[in-house]
Amino acid sequence: MVASSFATALSRVLSYEGGYSDHPADPGGPTMKGIIQREYDAYRARRGLPKQSVRLISDDEMHDIYRTSYWDACRCDELPPGVDFVVFDGAVNSGPTQSLKWLQRALKVPVDGDIGPVTIEAANACQDKAALIDDICDRRIAMLRSLKTFPVFGKGWLSRVADVRIRGKALAQGAAAPPPPPAKPADEMAKAKISDTSALAALKTPEGIAAAIPVATAAVNAAANPGPMAWALAVVIVIAAAVAGYYFLKLRRAG
Incomplete structure (x- = not known):
């Protein structure tokens, strides 16, 4: 909700994402600081630039992708403090559509994974932002536990969501958020997509x-x-x- 929200939120997200990874069980494939190779290829193609390894992504490219494809896509500047961060991190890890569905289900508004005036108004009108954040995080955890990759990445995912919950609620209450937990190896943090739900x-x-x-x-x-x-x-x-x-x-x- 303030000018510095994106920068501080991104800094926290990057502490979860780590550096380069290419874990065989990660559905995202080669990943650098949370940006997967396919996403980076598409980003450069839209700008008429040749493909290159995501390991070579510049800070400016990384910031632009996070800003436009995640923060702006979820209209986080229009969400309440704390909720903006929780939705942003969920979008980075599981996609904007999925993260917005968690928000919409928690708000009990129509669920389509696309944010508009109804969702934004309901989020800002919510009187108990801490409870809203708990609901979003609980839904996120339930999905994570259903994924076939949970045995491999579950520990890292749960640690991440626990920190997101604490930080989100602190921001919602106007309190200082605790420092982020020690950074984990990048290969412990994979993308978590609903398409990987186990049978x-x-x-x-x-x-x-x-x-x-x-x-x-x-x-x-x-x-x-x-x-x-x-x-x-x-x-x-x-x-x-x-x-x-x-x-x-x-x-x-x-x-």
């Missing part, structure tokens, strides 16, 4: 259970009416239900 986590949701019902029905029918056609039909139903349920979960349960 087991999907099956534990109401949508997953609903998708499993026709699977069970098909199996029962095949057992009651044995034969090649019955079993072939059962297999088709199982595959279709599994695929539909999994992708429905990604679209509807994102945060």
